[in-house]
Amino acid sequence: MRSFTDRVSEIDSSGIRKMFEAAGNGSINLGIGEPDVPTPAHVCDAAMDAIREGYTRYTAGAGVPELRVALSEKFLHDNNISVSPDEIIVTSGASEALHISLQALVEPGDDVLIPDPGFVSYMALSRIAGGRVISVPLVDLCLDPDVVAEQITRNTKVLIVNSPSNPCGTVQSRKEIQAFAELAEDHDFTIISDEVYEFCIYEGEHVSPAEFTDNVVTVNAASKTYAMTGWRLGYLAARPEYIEQFHKVHQYVQACANSVAQMAVLAAITGPQDCVTEMRDRFKQRRDILLGGLREMDIECVTPAGAFYVFPRVGDGDRTAADLAERGVITVPGSAFGIYGAEHIRMSYATSEANIVRALDRMRGGF
Numbered sequence: 607m608r609s610f611t612d613r614v615s616e617i618d619s620s621g622i623r624k625m626f627e628a629a630g631n632g633s634i635n636l637g638i639g640e641p642d643v644p645t646p647a648h649v650c651d652a653a654m655d656a657i658r659e660g661y662t663r664y665t666a667g668a669g670v671p672e673l674r675v676a677l678s679e680k681f682l683h684d685n686n687i688s689v690s691p692d693e694i695i696v697t698s699g700a701s702e703a704l705h706i707s708l709q710a711l712v713e714p715g716d717d718v719l720i721p722d723p724g725f726v727s728y729m730a731l732s733r734i735a736g737g738r739v740i741s742v743p744l745v746d747l748c749l750d751p752d753v754v755a756e757q758i759t760r761n762t763k764v765l766i767v768n769s770p771s772n773p774c775g776t777v778q779s780r781k782e783i784q785a786f787a788e789l790a791e792d793h794d795f796t797i798i799s800d801e802v803y804e805f806c807i808y809e810g811e812h813v814s815p816a817e818f819t820d821n822v823v824t825v826n827a828a829s830k831t832y833a834m835t836g837w838r839l840g841y842l843a844a845r846p847e848y849i850e851q852f853h854k855v856h857q858y859v860q861a862c863a864n865s866v867a868q869m870a871v872l873a874a875i876t877g878p879q880d881c882v883t884e885m886r887d888r889f890k891q892r893r894d895i896l897l898g899g900l901r902e903m904d905i906e907c908v909t910p911a912g913a914f915y916v917f918p919r920v921g922d923g924d925r926t927a928a929d930l931a932e933r934g935v936i937t938v939p940g941s942a943f944g945i946y947g948a949e950h951i952r953m954s955y956a957t958s959e960a961n962i963v964r965a966l967d968r969m970r971g972g973f
């Protein structure tokens with residue numbers, strides 16, 4: 607019998623994938639974690655030009671210099687943070703950025719504080735890095751600085767912050783983000799700030815912890831902002847001492863991010879941004895339809911101010927998701943995102959309004 611490492615074999619495969627596998631023909635899929643629109647045409651054109659112009663080789667390990675310059679300008683313009691191109695690594699999606707950060711920061715036995723419920727990768731990647739996962743229960747679906755503070759020990763190495771949140775859709779306030787930054791300074795740990803939904807905020811503002819502290823790795827991607835999930839292009843920013851170590855992991859697991867995707871994202875970031883605002887406006891309308899329908903059914907639901915998910919409290923999330931799947935509506939049970947998500951389901955509204963309306967019809971009478 608072949609043996610595999612505990613840190614890998616003990617990980618459960620993603621609960622999201624399991625729901626997709628269970629989906630019958632004709633099901634309406636509200637389990638999706640990606641925009642339903644195509645990548646903007648000018649971005650696709652830039653990729654085709656890049657192929658024809660021969661951008662088909664390894665690039666600089668940290669990424670094409672022009673892209674890192676553009677990202678450095680983006681950080682200043684959108685996030686009010688000043689990072690030089692040398693403080694940026696272009697990665698294969700935000701996923702790789704999370705992975706290389708955790709690999710370089712977490713020693714076996716170190717504590718990684720993660721929001722619970724939180725994005726599925728945080729627990730898995732922390733364990734793969736040998737870390738001890740500490741689930742921080744959310745308060746009203748937000749990470750509360752006082753609850754975080756209670757979990758901090760001498761072993762705390764990393765706190766993962768994700769605003770807007772997957773799966774909750776909630777957006778942390780400026781005051782909360784500043785409080786996390788102060789905790790990181792006072793207790794000398796690193797915040798990994800996953801900002802992949804920053805473009806998708808309907809109420810409130812997006813605030814990066816890097817505005818307040820250098821103890822932070824800012825992770826982002828083109829995946830959601832420009833409807834580019836399949837292109838696998840993300841990036842991170844951090845101070846040079848971090849970059850030096852992260853780069854070693856990146857170099858050996860990835861060499862560099864996809865060359866064509868880098869040129870496409872350069873066009874996305876430096877080109878017109880109306881595609882992003884249009885997508886956000888469309889998502890907001892869909893959110894309101896879904897939220898309105900759920901509230902008519904008296905389902906308890908925090909108003910999500912960002913991302914493209916609602917996370918209603920339904921009692922037994924596993925049972926509800928299974929019942930809904932039988933009625934042809936695919937959702938994700940909240941337990942997929944941590945033990946404190948078990949009373950919820952995640953519903954994505956990154957699908958057409960017609961699908962949302964049909965899904966609500968199928969749900970009526972079942973609650």
Ligand SMILES: Cc1ncc(COP(=O)(O)O)c(C=O)c1O
Pocket residue numbers: 639698699700701702725768771772800802827828829835838839840
């Ligand atoms: C919060 C969050 N972070 C990171 C990722 C991974 O992003 P990427 O596709 O760029 O690897 C996702 C994808 O669903 C996500 O929801």
